[in-house]
Amino acid sequence: MGEKEKDDLLRAIFNEMQALKKTLTQQNERRIGRAEFAKLLNIEPETLDARIRDGRYIKPFKDGRKSYWFNSYVQSTVLDVGTENKATS
Structure with missing residues (x-):
């Protein structure tokens, strides 16, 4: 070889x-x-759906009829949103 x-x-x-x-x-x-x-993003579920359609967040995984995201993705998204909303000095 x-x-x-x-x-x-x-x-x-x-x-x-x-x-x-x-x-x-x-x-x-x-x-x-x-x-x-x-709820973690402090938005309505319909707003979350719109942001998924816009490509801002990934589409959920499916397990039968259940849709879900992994906690690590959700936490990184929530932290990114928190960082974006902070005012710069």
Whole structure:
């Protein structure tokens, strides 16, 4: 096996491990529904829907009829909104 093949194999293994790590992290993470997400942003659920349509926030994941976002995404979004709304000195 040449150096390029070894490098490609190592890169593929690394990418697979990163995908596995992300999946395991998401499986252990709390899910946030539409109403709770909107409440954390201090907006109405309909406003959240409009912002999703505009592409401001990602579309929710689906589990059957339930829609949800992972807590880490919700928290980063809430923190970003809080940072945007602060006045600069």
